[in-house]
Amino acid sequence: MNVIYTDNNATTQVAPEVLEEMLPYFSNQYGNPSSIHSFGGNVGKKIEEARSKIASLLGASSNEIVLTSCGTESDSTAILAALNSNPEKKHIVTTRVEHPAVKNLYEHLSRKGYRATFVPVDKDGNIDMEYLLKNLTGDTAMVSIMWANNETGVIFPIPEIAEEVKERGIVFHTDAVQAVGKIPINLAEVNVDMLSLSGHKLHAPKGVGVLYVRKGTKFSPFMIGGHQENGRRGGTENTASIIALGKAAELAAAHLDEENTRVKTLRDKLETELLKRVPNCIINGDRGNRLPNTTSIAFEYVEGESILMMMDQYGICASSGSACTSGSLEPSHVLRAMGVPFTAAHGSIRFSLSIYNTEEEIDFIIEKLPPIIERLRNMSPFWQEMKKKSA
């Protein structure tokens, strides 16, 4: 069975060019980049090349790039570094819709003596700016706000937020794991102090991430050890994956236009056709302000895991905001923060596309999904009740 992969906000396929680039560093090019001999030193040079490609994707300079093991490590490093450099301040700010990498760390810190503010969003998933600004005080040590939401794709106005936060002398970090490679980012013009990204969301392998640290930002390492990364992150480099990420960054820059044209068109087609063919479904999030590859569709009166399992029979891969898929009992905190009603939250499905998706694949989903929803609705007592009421 063919796999139709529309779950690219979860992870992406490693680009063939990326795989080719990294393979030698698993076999004959195994030198330690820190070694004095040229066998290792040459690997070190490749890492510096990769660093420079990553920097250029972000509009940064090489010495602002710290290589890590994943997006979560980058987030933890950034947040804890900001707190270490402002030990007298005990207030931290984020949003209610962050990824667990930030949300759970903030909850942890709030049990350790920090006061955490979680800024709400409106029904379209847009941030409440007034609430944010009102809550920035002299005691605020740092603000961490995601660039784009992983579940709905809604984009936060990071340039404006960064200006406001920096104007008040507060450290600003953004988790840009979902945004990098999908929308243009130029840190020469956006005043963030630190930014996290993750390799496997942009066609590099899992197990490599980046923390951008603006020159002049006070920093302390999370992993303490050797001199690697200029003392900002100890530990021997994950050489093959870093070199892969360099290549992936180069490709991401080259494919940015395609993401915002062809991929966006496919996403829009998928969305429009499903809305046309399936009654009682709703798009979660501001349709005019989203990543080009993401759509979150709520199919009312049915449950997400069942939809995913039935799509799985056709090889279609997507995600759900329903409780049952994660093993937790409550639906996604993002959809709840937006006030999506339970009738819709449990039946929300996220499709996230990539440049590797084809129009045939999208047509296949458009053909297969409506009968699945109909079938599950015919089983659902709430759908029956709703029909009786409206009849």
Place this chain on the structure above:
Amino acid sequence: MWDYTDKVKDHFLNPRNVGEIEDADGVGDVGSLACGDALKLFLKLDEHKRIKDAKFQTFGCASAIASSSALTEMIKGLTLEEAKKISNENIAEYLGGLPKEKMHCSVMGRDALEKAISHIKGEEEKKIEGEIVCECFGVTDREIERAVRENHLTSIKDVTDYVKAGGGCQNCHEKIQAIIDGILGVERPAKKEAPKLTNIQKIRLIEETLEREITPTLKKDGGDIALIDVDGDRVLVKLRGTCASCSKSELTLKHYVESKLRELVAPELEVEEVQ
């Protein structure tokens, strides 16, 4: 991905007995949209009071649909007395087992069956028995007790897997633990509150600890420490000897002196160096 058995997948993809019985003798309706799953069970009896037909409507995940389908197959042909004996464990067994986190789907089947049987017998809708323990999912102490006893549950997570209680805001975890402990006969000692020290006791204890535990260690490296003042929970000290000029003095203070004092005197102490 859930590790569903082939039988669960079969009953999910090809559910038996989906639908409604217009002239049902009994209907059992459990769960809600908010909870994420719900089951409406319809029963029809024959002239010998055996279950002639059973149909269901389910909103929920794959295992909820499979559990409902399995239940309808299991009870056809049974008398109400026989059907009443079916436990949630039986439903799970019929399906070759369910992932632990999904056991609440089998409990939902059992609950719907009980409700439908009561309905046939004309028993009054049972009022909610006991007190609500889990506010998020509306689960009572009686329901938790029953799940613990019937399924030999031993942890809060078990209880959440079977009846959902404790799976939301988690504020009820202490109460759930108390119910489990009550049934298992475990007694837990009440948390001991450390006796509050008076100011003089605190200062004396800090002095003693510095003298007995901390100074000898620092002296080994040619350093020393002097207590300057105690202001509430702030312990003001001055480092002397080699410590005073050591670039690691901040670490010594925080990691060694402060943690020793917190351990041996009071956990809320903060050590500061006065210049």
